[in-house]
Amino acid sequence: MSYDENNIFAKILRGDIPSFKVYEDDYTLAFMDIMPQADGHTLVIPKFKAETLLDIPADELIHTMTTVQKVMSALKSTLGVEGVVLMQLNGEAAGQTVPHLHFHLIPEHLRKLKGHGAEQGDMEKIKALAQKISAAL
Ligand code: AMP
Numbered sequence: 001m002s003y004d005e006n007n008i009f010a011k012i013l014r015g016d017i018p019s020f021k022v023y024e025d026d027y028t029l030a031f032m033d034i035m036p037q038a039d040g041h042t043l044v045i046p047k048f049k050a051e052t053l054l055d056i057p058a059d060e061l062i063h064t065m066t067t068v069q070k071v072m073s074a075l076k077s078t079l080g081v082e083g084v085v086l087m088q089l090n091g092e093a094a095g096q097t098v099p100h101l102h103f104h105l106i107p108e109h110l111r112k113l114k115g116h117g118a119e120q121g122d123m124e125k126i127k128a129l130a131q132k133i134s135a136a137l
Contacts, residue, residue, distance in 0.1 A: 027046060042071055072086070078132050086105055
């Protein structure tokens with residue numbers, strides 16, 4: 001596997017570009033998607049350098065999935081939603097656009113989702129949601 005050190009999420013992890021962070025620990029980072037498919041669309045990524053799900057060892061993956069659980073729980077409690085779509089794309093052939101493993105948590109019904117990476121969201125609204133979600137974490 002050749003990991004692209006300059007992919008956008010690697011830059012976010014290094015602090016080279018900003019993000020609306022909602023949670024961080026030694027192994028993972030969670031932040032808002034800026035082209036949300038629904039309000040509260042959050043991304044969870046491992047700090048481990050993996051492009052797809054096949055590139056991360058299981059002992060690293062468990063930290064990521066633990067954060068996915070935490071963030072999902074925070075989305076449900078803060079936004080008052082009943083359901084959360086968990087989505088994860090592997091490879092350009094599947095539509096993956098950022099080559100660093102990530103899990104999309106989208107608190108909306110599958111049939112109501114906006115287009116994938118289609119339109120920049122309202123940054124003030126995203127910032128306010130990030131504050132609300134991070135307060136629960
Ligand atoms: P994927 O197509 O599964 O690789 O998803 C990449 C996601 O990253 C898309 O939903 C984009 O909206 C999102 N995205 C791209 N650039 C940024 C960024 N700078 N900050 C937050 N989310 C981003």
